[in-house]
Amino acid sequence: QFCINYCNEKLQQLLIELTLKSEQEEYQVEGIQWEPIQYFNNKIICDLVEQKYKGIISILDEECLRPGEATDLTFLRRLEEKVPAHPHFLTHKLADQKTRKTMCRGDFRMLHYAGEVTYNVTGFLDKNNDLLYRNLKEVMSGSTNFIVKECFVTSELDTKRRPETVATQFKYSLAGLIDILMSKEPSYVRCIKPNDAKQPGRFDNVLVRHQVKYLGLMEHLRVRRAGFAYRRKFDAFLKRYKMLCPDTWPNWHGPASEGVARLVKHIGYKQEDYKMGKTKIFIRFPKTLFATEDAYQASKNALVARLQAKYKGKLQRGEFQKQKKAAIKIETCWRGIQARQDAGKRAWAVKVIKKFIKGFMLRNQPVCPENKDYLAFARYNYLTNLRKKLPKNVLDKKSWLKPPAFLATTSELLRKLQMRTLVRKYCRGMSAQRKLQMQQKVVASSLFKGKKDGYLQSVTKPFSDSRLREEDINPKALQLIRNERIKYGVPVIKYNRNGFKPRPRQLLLMQNKAYIVEEDKIKQKIEYSTLKGVSVSNLSDGVFVIHVPCENHKQKGDVILQCEHVFETVTKLCTMASKQNSFKIVQGSLKFTIEPGKEGIVDFTSGHESQVFKGKNGHLMVMTPRVKSR
Numbered sequence: 319q320f321c322i323n324y325c326n327e328k329l330q331q332l333l334i335e336l337t338l339k340s341e342q343e344e345y346q347v348e349g350i351q352w353e354p355i356q357y358f359n360n361k362i363i364c365d366l367v368e369q370k371y372k373g374i375i376s377i378l379d380e381e382c383l384r385p386g387e388a389t390d391l392t393f394l395r396r397l398e399e400k401v402p403a404h405p406h407f408l409t410h411k412l413a414d415q416k417t418r419k420t421m422c423r424g425d426f427r428m429l430h431y432a433g434e435v436t437y438n439v440t441g442f443l444d445k446n447n448d449l450l451y452r453n454l455k456e457v458m459s460g461s462t463n464f465i466v467k468e469c470f471v472t473s474e475l476d477t478k479r480r481p482e483t484v485a486t487q488f489k490y491s492l493a494g495l496i497d498i499l500m501s502k503e504p505s506y507v508r509c510i511k512p513n514d515a516k517q518p519g520r521f522d523n524v525l526v527r528h529q530v531k532y533l534g535l536m537e538h539l540r541v542r543r544a545g546f547a548y549r550r551k552f553d554a555f556l557k558r559y560k561m562l563c564p565d566t567w568p569n570w571h572g573p574a575s576e577g578v579a580r581l582v583k584h585i586g587y588k589q590e591d592y593k594m595g596k597t598k599i600f601i602r603f604p605k606t607l608f609a610t611e612d613a614y615q616a617s618k619n620a621l622v623a624r625l626q627a628k629y630k631g632k633l634q635r636g637e638f639q640k641q642k643k644a645a646i647k648i649e650t651c652w653r654g655i656q657a658r659q660d661a662g663k664r665a666w667a668v669k670v671i672k673k674f675i676k677g678f679m680l681r682n683q684p685v686c687p688e689n690k691d692y693l694a695f696a697r698y699n700y701l702t703n704l705r706k707k708l709p710k711n712v713l714d715k716k717s718w719l720k721p722p723a724f725l726a727t728t729s730e731l732l733r734k735l736q737m738r739t740l741v742r743k744y745c746r747g748m749s750a751q752r753k754l755q756m757q758q759k760v761v762a763s764s765l766f767k768g769k770k771d772g773y774l775q776s777v778t779k780p781f782s783d784s785r786l787r788e789e790d791i792n793p794k795a796l797q798l799i800r801n802e803r804i805k806y807g808v809p810v811i812k813y814n815r816n817g818f819k820p821r822p823r824q825l826l827l828m829q830n831k832a833y834i835v836e837e838d839k840i841k842q843k844i845e846y847s848t849l850k851g852v853s854v855s856n857l858s859d860g861v862f863v864i865h866v867p868c869e870n871h872k873q874k875g876d877v878i879l880q881c882e883h884v885f886e887t888v889t890k891l892c893t894m895a896s897k898q899n900s901f902k903i904v905q906g907s908l909k910f911t912i913e914p915g916k917e918g919i920v921d922f923t924s925g926h927e928s929q930v931f932k933g934k935n936g937h938l939m940v941m942t943p944r945v946k947s948r
Contacts (some may be wrong), residue, residue, distance in 0.1 A: 363406050
């Protein structure tokens with residue numbers, strides 16, 4: 319390994335010298351002044367190994383040949399004595415405290431151009447001695463095998479000199495190789511192994527960097543690029559970058575050197591960025607070349623886009639001309655077709671207009687060929703407009719579209735059908751509660767419409783299921799009623815038959831009877847089967863009289879009640895008791911039974927305000943403001 323590394327050092331030195339030599343020769347040929355290049359010269363490492371009397375090989379040979387007891391450790395001590403302060407040499411004894419931890423006592427370390435290498439001196443003396451004695455060489459040189467015979471030349475047997483050591487033989491052999499390489503023109507081929515697994519498409523960055531470092535490629539490139547990083551023939555440089563200058567694009571007809579000078583001046587190269595040789599241009603910094611290449615790429619893209627635009631423009635202009643001619647021809651034909659169609663439509667329109675004018679003049683005549691089309695059009699137009707303006711509810715009786723004279727009968731039939739449809743739709747959409755409301759309103763209309771003041775104001779107000787909640791009724795009264803279901807309840811004012819004093823009461827309507835309740839007492843029970851009738855006045859007061867039979871003194875007489883919801887209460891009472899035919903509306907005065915054989919009178923009059931009081935004549939006086947609507 320020591321000999322291999324020594325060989326690599328010599329080859330690295332050779333490559334750097336050859337590179338410098340080729341650089342100097344190229345500069346001299348092109349007439350460019352040579353400038354010294356700063357680089358690492360590994361001659362100091364080569365001298366450390368091969369220098370006469372002081373090199374490692376000389377010391378090793380000396381230890382191998384000196385008399386006395388020579389060992390590997392004595393060889394190491396001689397190295398420490400002869401090479402004590404060399405910057406690229408280190409032993410355990412010469413190292414500092416920190417470095418000693420990484421070395422054994424029998425190690426020495428050399429700093430090669432590619433990195434540090436530690437060697438162990440064990441076996442150095444044995445491996446350096448050439449133990450192939452002369453008698454063995456004589457035997458091998460007489461071999462009948464051609465290859466073996468060539469390896470042991472008989473001329474070496476003539477000399478009586480002591481055989482050379484392995485290291486010295488390697489040094490002389492390497493010197494001969496260097497002489498041969500110095501006389502040749504070098505071509506550099508370096509093999510880089512991408513990965514250790516021999517897999518395609520896999521690139522190990524750490525492994526590649528290690529190879530680049532230890533092959534000395536970076537040192538070679540640094541020397542190569544230390545002067546001018548790029549050089550190119552004038553013709554090639556001008557051919558590639560001529561589009562960057564208007565003077566050289568598209569063709570340059572003068573000498574290539576003048577064209578390159580004009581080109582770099584236009585690009586803006588500084589004087590220190592480049593040198594002009596006899597046949598080449600030398601560019602010092604990579605960034606200058608990169609900037610030129612970027613400009614070239616941008617210009618190339620713009621040029622390609624411009625060429626594409628020109629070419630596409632030419633193609634499109636030709637295509638446009640073809641399309642234009644075709645469009646003109648198509649337009650001419652189409653205008654002719656449209657003109658003929660328009661002429662035909664105008665002739666047809668004239669005939670139709672004449673026919674409709676004649677039909678309009680004969681519209682009231684029986685159907686004939688002259689007015690048949692007009693009547694059909696008028697019928698269609700009327701039905702179409704009627705569909706858009708049909709009444710939306712049964713109360714809309716004025717929005718029906720007025721028909722032509724010949725459609726009067728048809729229009730009337732359609733109007734009746736529409737009304738029946740709306741009525742049917744309205745009835746089907748009614749809920750059971752709403753239907754009951756309407757039935758009660760119909761009964762109220764038959765009882766009060768046109769007969770009692772204030773009825774019209776009550777039409778829009780829906781009837782309630784009850785004016786009393788269950789908690790409004792005394793629990794004791796509910797216990798007295800027991801399991802009978804209350805159909806309707808309303809608070810009323812009862813006037814005593816004697817004295818006409820007002821008393822607040824509750825009127826409860828059941829399925830078969832009615833109760834008049836005072837707090838927790840039932841004051842009177844009225845059976846519907848024995849009910850004689852109900853009477854009210856024609857004025858807007860809320861007083862009504864329930865007539866009951868009174869055949870003996872134990873039975874109570876008629877009941878005089880006043881209620882805010884008189885239309886609702888009387889309607890529900892008459893409906894439940896089925897006494898619509900026993901209902902009366904009186905005018906002026908009303909007689910009622912106080913007890914058997916005794917009657918009282920209620921007088922109804924109009925006044926400025928509502929009052930109920932006992933008159934001087936002993937009658938019950940009911941005074942209400944006059945309301946005209948009934």
